[in-house]
Amino acid sequence: MESSFIQWLAEPALTHFLIVSAILFALGLMAVISKRNIIMVLMGVELILNSANINFVAFSRFTELSMEGQMIGMFIIIIAAAEAAVALAIVLNVFNRFKSINLDDLNILKG
Amino acid sequence: MELTAILFYLFSLVTIGSASVMVFSKNVVHSAFALMFTLIGVAALYALLYADFLAATQLLVYVGGILILILFGLMLTGQGHTVSFKSVTVNMVPATVLSIAAGVLLIYAFVTTGWNVIEPIERDETVYEMGMMLMGSYILPFIVIGVLLLIAIIGAILMSTRISTENTN
Numbered sequence: 394m395e396s397s398f399i400q401w402l403a404e405p406a407l408t409h410f411l412i413v414s415a416i417l418f419a420l421g422l423m424a425v426i427s428k429r430n431i432i433m434v435l436m437g438v439e440l441i442l443n444s445a446n447i448n449f450v451a452f453s454r455f456t457e458l459s460m461e462g463q464m465i466g467m468f469i470i471i472i473a474a475a476e477a478a479v480a481l482a483i484v485l486n487v488f489n490r491f492k493s494i495n496l497d498d499l500n501i502l503k504g
Numbered sequence: 505m506e507l508t509a510i511l512f513y514l515f516s517l518v519t520i521g522s523a524s525v526m527v528f529s530k531n532v533v534h535s536a537f538a539l540m541f542t543l544i545g546v547a548a549l550y551a552l553l554y555a556d557f558l559a560a561t562q563l564l565v566y567v568g569g570i571l572i573l574i575l576f577g578l579m580l581t582g583q584g585h586t587v588s589f590k591s592v593t594v595n596m597v598p599a600t601v602l603s604i605a606a607g608v609l610l611i612y613a614f615v616t617t618g619w620n621v622i623e624p625i626e627r628d629e630t631v632y633e634m635g636m637m638l639m640g641s642y643i644l645p646f647i648v649i650g651v652l653l654l655i656a657i658i659g660a661i662l663m664s665t666r667i668s669t670e671n672t673n
Contacts, residue, residue: 428593437527455622481577482661483663
């Protein structure tokens with residue numbers, strides 16, 4: 394059992410990449426839940442998107458989802474770019490209105 | 505141990521280590537720069553997975569674009585010179601419990617599932633194949649995403665220029 398585990402460690406396959414992406418997802422979730430700075434929350438969202446992307450690319454390498462996985466990964470990167478631009482414009486507006494980017498200070502929805 | 509195994513462990517260590525620095529750092533600027541190293545590590549993992557075009561796209565779009573955007577947002581929302589870039593952390597215990605539970609559940613599911621793995625195809629480059637797919641069966645998503653980017657950029661410009669007109673009134 395011991396030697397098979399070492400052999401499993403020595404040959405990175407699909408599962409290794411999936412485990413890395415799971416750890417990244419957990420860290421991103423932690424940042425999203427526990428931080429009170431809007432920009433930190435956005436960076437946690439970027440971590441979660443990247444972990445999903447690693448999954449797609451790993452599946453495209455090791456399973457029959459050959460080039461389609463990379464194509465979906467590219468669309469995810471483009472949508473993340475659009476999301477980051479809009480989200481930071483919203484953050485600038487929020488800062489202009491509330492003079493703070495602490496999420497607990499934002500308690501008025503009606504503009 | 506093969507070279508790919510050593511490279512995989514090196515780059516996943518860089519990725520996960522700098523991601524944890526990003527999450528647990530008190531200073532937001534330090535977090536942004538740790539995020540840069542995380543994104544570079546993810547790009548190296550893409551290169552290990554034979555996705556060379558995606559690795560280049562990750563470097564250009566994330567490291568060159570989104571990270572600069574995040575740093576701009578950080579600097580534009582700085583609250584004077586007296587308040588440094590601190591990030592308040594709340595809900596530490598529920599967040600830790602929830603994220604560790606999510607991570608353990610995901611790893612358990614990934615390890616115990618029998619994936620239908622095929623013998624990996626050795627590829628030289630993916631650019632030609634991706635270009636043919638983009639102009640072939642993926643032409644509609646390609647055009648739609650172009651329109652989406654245009655709308656997102658116009659919306660971002662509109663929202664962020666409204667600030668200056670409100671300040672002058």
